[in-house]
Amino acid sequence: MSPEELESALRTLLAERYHDHHPFNLRMHEGRLSPEEIRTWVRNRYYYQTRIPIKDGIILAKAESPEFRREWLHRIRDHDGDGPGDGGLELWLSLAEAVGLDRSEVERLTLVLPGVRAACDDYVKLVESSDLLTSVAASLTEMSAGEIMRERLAAFERHYPWVGEEGLRYFRSRTVQAPRDAAHGLHFVLAHARSDEDQRRCIAALERKCEILWRLLDAIEAAHARPRLAPGARLRVDPAGTGDLVVMAERAIRLSPSGREIVELCDGTRSVEAIASLLRERHPDAEGIEDDVHEFVAGLRRVRALEAA
Amino acid sequence: MSAPRPWNLVAELTYRCPLRCVYCSNPLDFARVSDALDAPAWCDVFEQAAGLGVVHVGLTGGEPSARRDLEEIVAGAARAELHAHLVTAGTPLSERRLEALAAAGLRSVQLSFQDVDRDASDRIAGRSFFEQKLDCARAVRRLGLPLTLNVVLHRHNLSRVREIIALARALDADRIELANVQLHGFALRNAEALLPSRAELDAASETVRDETLRSARPEILFVLPDWYRDRPKPCMGGLGARTLVIDPSGRVLPCHAAASLPGLEFWNVAHRSLREAWEDSPGMNAFRGEEWMQPPCRSCPERFRDQGGCRCQAFALTGDAAATDPACSLSPHHEVVLRAREGAERAHAVALRYRDATPG
Numbered sequence: 001m002s003p004e005e006l007e008s009a010l011r012t013l014l015a016e017r018y019h020d021h022h023p024f025n026l027r028m029h030e031g032r033l034s035p036e037e038i039r040t041w042v043r044n045r046y047y048y049q050t051r052i053p054i055k056d057g058i059i060l061a062k063a064e065s066p067e068f069r070r071e072w073l074h075r076i077r078d079h080d081g082d083g084p085g086d087g088g089l090e091l092w093l094s095l096a097e098a099v100g101l102d103r104s105e106v107e108r109l110t111l112v113l114p115g116v117r118a119a120c121d122d123y124v125k126l127v128e129s130s131d132l133l134t135s136v137a138a139s140l141t142e143m144s145a146g147e148i149m150r151e152r153l154a155a156f157e158r159h160y161p162w163v164g165e166e167g168l169r170y171f172r173s174r175t176v177q178a179p180r181d182a183a184h185g186l187h188f189v190l191a192h193a194r195s196d197e198d199q200r201r202c203i204a205a206l207e208r209k210c211e212i213l214w215r216l217l218d219a220i221e222a223a224h225a226r227p228r229l230a231p232g233a234r235l236r237v238d239p240a241g242t243g244d245l246v247v248m249a250e251r252a253i254r255l256s257p258s259g260r261e262i263v264e265l266c267d268g269t270r271s272v273e274a275i276a277s278l279l280r281e282r283h284p285d286a287e288g289i290e291d292d293v294h295e296f297v298a299g300l301r302r303v304r305a306l307e308a309a
Numbered sequence: 310m311s312a313p314r315p316w317n318l319v320a321e322l323t324y325r326c327p328l329r330c331v332y333c334s335n336p337l338d339f340a341r342v343s344d345a346l347d348a349p350a351w352c353d354v355f356e357q358a359a360g361l362g363v364v365h366v367g368l369t370g371g372e373p374s375a376r377r378d379l380e381e382i383v384a385g386a387a388r389a390e391l392h393a394h395l396v397t398a399g400t401p402l403s404e405r406r407l408e409a410l411a412a413a414g415l416r417s418v419q420l421s422f423q424d425v426d427r428d429a430s431d432r433i434a435g436r437s438f439f440e441q442k443l444d445c446a447r448a449v450r451r452l453g454l455p456l457t458l459n460v461v462l463h464r465h466n467l468s469r470v471r472e473i474i475a476l477a478r479a480l481d482a483d484r485i486e487l488a489n490v491q492l493h494g495f496a497l498r499n500a501e502a503l504l505p506s507r508a509e510l511d512a513a514s515e516t517v518r519d520e521t522l523r524s525a526r527p528e529i530l531f532v533l534p535d536w537y538r539d540r541p542k543p544c545m546g547g548l549g550a551r552t553l554v555i556d557p558s559g560r561v562l563p564c565h566a567a568a569s570l571p572g573l574e575f576w577n578v579a580h581r582s583l584r585e586a587w588e589d590s591p592g593m594n595a596f597r598g599e600e601w602m603q604p605p606c607r608s609c610p611e612r613f614r615d616q617g618g619c620r621c622q623a624f625a626l627t628g629d630a631a632a633t634d635p636a637c638s639l640s641p642h643h644e645v646v647l648r649a650r651e652g653a654e655r656a657h658a659v660a661l662r663y664r665d666a667t668p669g
């Protein structure tokens with residue numbers, strides 16, 4: 001492919017797979033998220049924000065050229081600022097405060113959903129295990145970031161007026177930074193991905209990155225789904241044991257006592273988040289109970305014992 | 310050895326069926342097996358099964374709805390607290406009948422399709438029932454019962470996998486099982502006419518991958534056939550491990566095809582308790598554990614995954630039920646499968662033989 005063809009292949013990929021099409025993002029921009037959903041998104045997306053400068057540090061360490069490093073260093077600056085109270089992470093924390101979250105709770109990362117954590121960690125791992133060229137290619141989702149930030153800014157001003165102007169500064173800053181970063185990254189990829197093999201690897205890396213962003217929103221969306229037993233699935237006592245079972249057309253699943261407690265709360269009216277906090281109240285000392293609830297429900301949804309109401 | 314707990318009962322209520330599919334998995338001599346158990350006898354079997362730990366019953370055949378007492382049988386399964394799952398070809402099964410079955414406690418339905426249009430379906434089923442199947446699927450969903458479509462894949466419908474999935478979606482099925490044809494039973498008699506080429510299979514798996522990404526509904530189940538993978542299909546967690554099958558005559562078997570295995574003695578619920586037939590019959594114990602295995606399975610690290618493959622396929626292709634399944638590339642008989650594969654690469658027109666009552 002010529003550089004122009006490669007660029008258009010990358011743009012086509014983004015047009016099809018970038019997370020602006022994700023149902024959760026669509027609902028956000030249409031003004032259909034509840035304040036709880038906005039808060040879950042802000043709290044979880046903060047984990048992604050914290051991974052960005054770490055990933056950029058890894059990329060920096062792969063680069064031989066001072067010119068490249070000088071340019072890439074901007075990104076870390078943008079996120080971390082020049083001192084306390086400055087930079088993108090700080091702006092995200094003001095968004096967190098503006099939507100009604102406790103700043104220090106967000107910073108401690110204790111309530112990050114396991115699916116979000118896994119997706120973000122996969123991004124860092126992807127960059128760690130890639131060479132410079134493909135890790136830069138993976139960052140090219142920024143080519144679509146300027147646009148999504150502009151839409152988001154407009155959507156928040158229009159649909160979520162309860163989030164004060166002060167909270168929107170991150171989006172505003174990114175509408176400028178993302179296109180600049182993207183231009184540099186794209187220029188680098190087009191200049192260095194010359195062989196078919198390299199071009200193929202760049203496209204694959206960007207595809208993986210799109211998948212990661214998609215999974216991140218999947219996990220957030222799943223946390224607000226209101227699960228209930230799928231039609232045809234039934235909770236019953238195990239006739240040949242002491243425990244409980246979910247029995248359905250294709251399989252039977254053995255439940256532990258805590259599994260049963262979760263399934264009983266899956267009545268189609270409570271979100272997984274709500275079930276997790278209810279169980280936290282019931283078992284104040286149980287370590288990692290929120291993660292367990294999210295993972296357990298995700299597992300039962302995968303085998304279709306539970307469905308979203 | 311001590312018998313494990315059975316979870317699942319496959320109740321073959323009758324071998325009668327209005328269709329004559331060319332890959333039917335009933336025994337070749339199905340016509341000699343009569344329906345010996347009446348509804349009260351099946352209900353009694355269900356109570357006994359629940360006592361052993363069974364939680365699920367697949368009501369199958371032949372065509373289970375050919376039995377006029379199916380409602381009574383379903384009610385018995387519900388009384389025993391078994392999940393009653395009907396495996397049907399969709400005929401003779403009116404909406405009224407389905408309503409009655411649902412009222413009796415039916416919990417889910419699996420409906421077989423042969424293809425996506427009438428002519429192609431008729432060619433495989435040997436009879437014309439396509440519209441009835443569509444009506445049946447719609448009636449099942451109107452009643453709010455979970456619906457699985459089951460389609461056996463072979464060289465005559467593999468290129469229509471996308472349309473088959475689209476049909477499942479249009480019928481609002483919860484799940485679709487795309488089952489590649491196996492090399493035993495009636496299908497073996499038609500192997501040459503049914504096996505698809507590697508290229509056809511690869512194209513189909515690609516399509517399945519696309520469709521899986523496209524939408525979460527229906528759930529799609531597709532496994533490359535064992536004769537192309539160099540490893541056999543795992544055998545239900547082992548024969549006599551989780552599932553028990555009762556054929557229309559009341560024989561208790563470890564697998565729907567096990568009656569075709571020679572020299573095995575199975576017991577009948579007419580003469581023994583289900584517990585005895587499950588735990589102690591020689592046929593049921595013949596392939597439990599790994600004592601029975603021959604080399605190379607005996608010392609193979611993969612034996613816990615696949616249990617040495619399918620006993621019925623091993624017997625059908627080697628004449629020895631304890632042999633390594635020839636689908637495995639480590640089997641000394643693997644060349645039988647390689648030859649079948651090569652045959653599938655050559656374009657050819659071979660006549661299909663329908664399921665009929667004269668074995669051979």
Ligand code: SF4
Nearest residue numbers: 606609611612617637
């Ligand atoms: S040798 Fe037997 S156990 Fe090993 S992979 Fe082949 S069939 Fe399975």
Ligand code: SF4
Nearest residue numbers: 544564566619620621
């Ligand atoms: S022996 Fe073969 S047909 Fe029988 S259950 Fe095992 S794999 Fe299936």
